[in-house]
Amino acid sequence: MxxxxxxxxxxxxxxxxxxxxxxxxxxxxxxxxxxxxxxxxxxxxxxxxxxxxxxxxxxxxxxxxxxxxxxxxxxxxxxxxxxxxxxxxxxxxxxxxxxxxxxxxxxxxxxxxxxxxxxxxxxxxxxxxxxxxxxxxxxxxxxxxxxxxxxxxxxxxxxxxxxxxxxxxxxxxxxxxxxxxxNGKQPQGKAVRVTGITTGKIVDYGVRDSMNMGAAMAPAAADCIAAHMEDFGRTPAYYDKIITGDLGEVGREILIELLNQRGIDVGVCHTDCGIEIFDNKRQGTGSGGSGCGCSAVTLSAHFLPQLRSGELERILFVPTGALLSKISFNEGQNVPGIAHGVVLEAQ
CATH class of the missing domain: 3.40.47.40 (Stage V sporulation protein AD)
Structure with missing residues (x-):
């Protein structure tokens, strides 16, 4: 194959x-x-x-x-x-x-x-x-x-x-x-498998505000999701959820608009780990959560159990990253983004 x-x-x-x-x-x-x-x-x-x-x-x-x-x-x-x-x-x-x-x-x-x-x-x-x-x-x-x-x-x-x-x-x-x-082992509940991946590219839209990670990462998420749909010949309807990692509320709005410009509507099935993990108004977390741990703990604690229970059958998991350092920021460089797609299916 x-x-x-x-x-x-x-x-x-x-x-x-x-x-x-x-x-x-x-x-x-x-x-x-x-x-x-x-x-x-x-x-x-x-x-x-x-x-x-x-x-x-x-x-x-x-x-x-x-x-x-x-x-x-x-x-x-x-x-x-x-x-x-x-x-x-x-x-x-x-x-x-x-x-x-x-x-x-x-x-x-x-x-x-x-x-x-x-x-x-x-x-x-x-x-x-x-x-x-x-x-x-x-x-x-x-x-x-x-x-x-x-x-x-x-x-x-x-x-x-x-x-x-x-x-x-x-x-x-x-x-x-x-x-x-x-080893005679079986996963708890329905078996969850990684059936495919889409490796993202570095995308730079010229964002320089290191405090606005959602704006820096949303273009990379849009690019990865669009590439995934084209590569697999799918539409967002194939998935119960399309889950980005760390865009927060600001980045989510940008992502939806960028994908709409490509004729891809993820509005109904999209959510973001940075939005799921915090109550922004009550907890004062600004636009939402981010960091390597954000998408990891949210997938493990929140979405994997839903796949194992049958509440969800297919998700596209798309953690997002802002590729900056103290040096690049202090030298006035842009903040490029990257995102990687992982297909998880319960069987």
Missing amino acids: VQQTGKQSLRFAEAPFILESASIAGKKESEGPIGHKFDVVGEDDKFGCDKWEDAESTLQKEALTMAMGKAGVKAKDVRYLYAGDLLGQTIATSFGLLDFEIPLFGVYGACSTAGESLGLASMAVSAGYADLAAVVTSSHFASAEKQFRFPLEYANQRPLCSTWTVTGSGAFLLCSENFLKK
Whole structure:
């Protein structure tokens, strides 16, 4: 079977299963609309650590440990690990996952890292390079503010278009059918498989406002969704939900308008993880949530259970990322965006 589909997509002949997942989030996230669904919530956002960066590493460690515990597997069973975060040199990942001693592919796609990592892990499992692979991503409000904006002590004002970096980590275990048969395991509820992916391109619309991530990322999300529909020969009606990662309310409006200009109407079936995770008016989070952890914990805690229960049958998961750094911002560069599409189907 030819697995290459269109210009930038893959349709997996041997679609990998999502064996298990886990989510861990901070106190503010627990106070949002889906806060009761997270596996673990930390009352102290330092999670027992002295530094914000160490706290984020702890998030990743605990999320992966939890996912493996729920699946009844050990670190030695995992062939490859795909993981990343927002910090320089992905230090939350390297320090957090060091002790697992799993061969690691460090991934950086900004806030789209969950989609990129799921895509890469799915490719490995589908191709037979791994029977069991793990995906972990994280973000932390305080560590992200410290790196990209201002330390918390600065108490800077936030415009309404800004998004709030989610404190959280999501972990996923992807496996082959051979792994399930060999180990006598079955996913809880309906089996959820990654049946295809669409790898996004870097898109730059000239946005320079680092506080308006939705505007920077929406063009990339529109480009990825449009490419996906063309590559697979589908319309939005094929999906119960098309779920972007981190656009928030401002980015969602831009996305819908950009897709309407291409003759693609996602208004009815579209939602955004950054909108689902916070109650913006009540919690004062501006436009919504963002960060590597935003789409990861929302997928694990909110959307995967709906697929397993049969409430949803097919979703297109499209985490989005803003590709900037302190250096690029301080030098006056634009903020390009990227997005990656992952097709999840319950069977």
